[in-house]
Amino acid sequence: MAETYVSGVAGRYATALFELARDAGAVDAVKADLARFTALIAESDDLKRLVRSPVFTSEEQERAIAALLDKAGIGGLAGNFFKTVAANRRLFTVEAIIRGFDALVAAYKGEVVAEVTVAQPLSEAHAATLKEALDALTGKDVKLAVEVDPSLLGGLKVKIGSKLVDASLKTKLNSIRHAMKEVR
Template sequence: MADTIVSGMAGRYATALFELATEAGAVDSVKADLDRLAALIAESADLARLVKSPVFSAEEQLTAVSAILESVGITGLAGNFVKLVAQNRRLFALPGMISDFAALVAAQRGETTAQVTVAAPLSDAHFATLKATLAEKTGKDVNLDVTVDPSILGGLIVKLGSRMVDASLKTKLNSIRHAMKEVR
């Protein structure tokens, strides 16, 4: 975990939650609850507005978040954490806290995440091959966060930690276009 750096206010909250969850032996359940909450925030524009907007008072945010947590069954450490964040007027940083918590969990498990951008959805065979290749190169279990972006035309872009490999057709065509301009 020493090589994973989470910083700032979101990192401090995530680290505190991670330490509490580790002591309680509830890291997996807390991560599952936070992942569910992150998915809800991503799906609902109204919930995203509640989380990010400074217009709502701490009491309004706490009341709304408490009702949402209760309705989706997020209780215990994760539920109390989110309520504390709302009470402290830090709800706007919740997505960062969830992301930092996930990074701490991944580091503890020896996992890493690669952001992969492709022009079209990957087949199961291509997904498995890419995952195996990245695992072989890094020596870690690699989770793939795949984004489909048709504007890259073909190929893929892989970001893993501080390294990026851009093998997209769009970049190759731009390189050729640039080289052609220099020849003239």
Template sequence: MADTIVSGMAGRYATALFELADEAGAIDSVKTDLDRLSALIAESADLARLVKSPVFTADVQLSAMTAILEKAGIGGLAGNFVKLVAQNRRLFALPQMIVAFTDLVAAKRGETTAQVTVAQPLSDAHLAELKDTLAQKTGKDVRLDVSVDPSILGGLIVKLGSRMVDASLKTKLNSIRHAMKEVR
């Protein structure tokens, strides 16, 4: 975990939660709860607005988040953490806190995440092959964060740490177009 850097206010909150969860032996349950909350925020425009908007008072945010956490079955450290964040008027940074916490958990487990962009969804066999190839290259367990972007036409773009491999058809076609312009 020493090589994982989380910075800023969101990083400080995430580090504090991570250390508490580690001491309590509850890293997995906290991560599961935060992942569930993150999915809820992504699915609901109203919840995303509640989290991001400075218009709502701390009391309104706290009571709304308490009800949402209760309904979602999120309690314990994760629930108390979200309530504290709402009380402190830092709910706008909750998504970044969740990402930073996930990064700390991955570092502790020796995992890394690769952002993969594809033109169309990959089959399970292709995902497994890509995951295995990246694991062999990095020597770590690799988690894939796959997004679909039809504008790349074909191929894929892989971002792993500070490295990026762009094997998209769109980039190859652009390279050919630029080469053809130079020939004229």
């Protein structure tokens, strides 16, 4: 496995959780629990507010997270992790921690993740075609992480590691606009 580093506070938490999960042989179980928690955040404005707002005390965050984890059936390493993060007043970093954990798992499993941003949701056929092209380009099994951003107008952006290919209509229009300004 190539060394993968995630930085900052979120990186330290992600690395610690990954090492615990790896040593316990529970990487996939923890990844699934983190994905469930991410889905809960996406579904609930109240949970987003709890996670991101500094207004709540650590005790309030701990109680709310414990109740949520019980209701969602998230326990074990992931459950203890969320409780520790809340107790340490670091809940605002939980989304970055989960992204860091996912990056560490991908590196551990030899996967490459392509962050794809599109203006409209991709059809299954387009996603499969894009995946095949990226697999051929990298020579590895590429996992697509697709995000929809209507502000792109059309086209897509693909980021693999530190490389970014921006083929969005928004960027092309901005380039034309800048070129026209220079002509004047």
